[in-house]
Amino acid sequence: MTRRGVHRLLALVLALAMVSVTPTVVANLATGPAQAPGWWTAPLLAAYLAVFAWLVLHAVRRTRPWRPVWALVLLGDAALGTYPLVAGHPDEVPWVLALSPLTVGAGAVAVPSLWGALGLTGAHLALRLALQLSGVWTVPGDIAVLDAVGLLVIGTATSVAVLSVRAAAGQVETARAAAERAAAEAAAARAVEVEDSRWDGIVHDDVLASLSLTAHAHDGADRVRARAAAGRALTSIAHDPDGEPGPVPVAEAAARLSDRVLSAHPRAELTLPGRAGGRVEPEALEALQSAAVEACRNAVRHGRPGGVPTVRVRVRTTRGRDGDRLSVEVRDDGVGFDPRTATPRLGLAVSVRRRADVVGGRALVRSLPGVGTVVLLSVPVVPGAPGGTEAPGASGVTA
Structure with a gap:
């Protein structure tokens, strides 16, 4: 009282x-x-x-x-x-x-x-x-x-x-x-951590990638890919998730995630959820999209030397003890690795795990040599209106 x-x-x-x-x-x-x-x-x-x-x-x-x-x-x-x-x-x-x-x-x-x-x-x-x-x-x-x-x-x-x-x-x-006061300080610290994580991911995923493509360009096709990567980097830098008007319906969040994944890896197999309720905070959606895209890029870079593995992306809503979550599963059939002996990659540490952690999400990587790799990502879903109409069951073709 x-x-x-x-x-x-x-x-x-x-x-x-x-x-x-x-x-x-x-x-x-x-x-x-x-x-x-x-x-x-x-x-x-x-x-x-x-x-x-x-x-x-x-x-x-x-x-x-x-x-x-x-x-x-x-x-x-x-x-x-x-x-x-x-x-x-x-x-x-x-x-x-x-x-x-x-x-x-x-x-x-x-x-x-x-x-x-x-x-x-x-x-x-x-x-x-x-x-x-x-x-x-x-x-x-x-x-x-x-x-x-x-x-x-x-x-x-x-x-x-x-x-x-x-x-x-x-x-x-x-x-x-x-x-x-503690809540305000925690919110301010969290906002700083979220922004730092976003910029670290942009630097790793887009800026360094575009610079690497530019440095190793040998012909016109390489230079086109380098320019496209530089354009994506500029777009990522200009994008401000804090400018979103509010939480995004799950169906719209899944559609945005689909666009981001297919723009980075057009040949990915993508499965989207059906009609679902709830909404996703803009910063959580941004982190989920970026982490999923980086997981796809890692699968292409490291999944199969001398070739391109099949990458399957499944988006769905799950329900647990702590509430509903929007989950993404990125699975490839590459060579895999032994998590107990492998050196943690910068992409997994910065672009996947840290991005998920700072927005209350989760990131789990499972892999075995000769089997492939599975990256499981999820962020909280806040209660809200149904997320829209039935989304397509699959898009993309086998890589």
């Missing part, structure tokens, strides 16, 4: 306390002799009614609570202090005494310390003593002492409870503020 919530709760408690003493006050006024004149009683009761309305309004609308709380303290002390001046004759139990617990409790709420609450309680007890000395109210000394002790207990207990609740609310607000 926040401090504002504590204020509203205390206002509600004080309003209920006023309701609890109302029957006693009304009964004393209705059945007992009229000790105080109407010109004194009526304004006092009207003031209490206004304070009650103010407290209820604060509990509902979050207005400032301290003015009505202090009004309760001042009204109670004023009523007790002026009653001997207007009372017509002595009474066994003047009705203003029924307001004492309310006055003491309001004082414990109004001040921010236990000593302050005890000070206000002591001032109220002094007024009760003056009332008894005036002769308007006369009780045996032991009863007066018991009443005083009871009011001290009420003031102390109320103050301790209120201070404890306020301290707990302060700790909650401090913890919430710290959590918000």
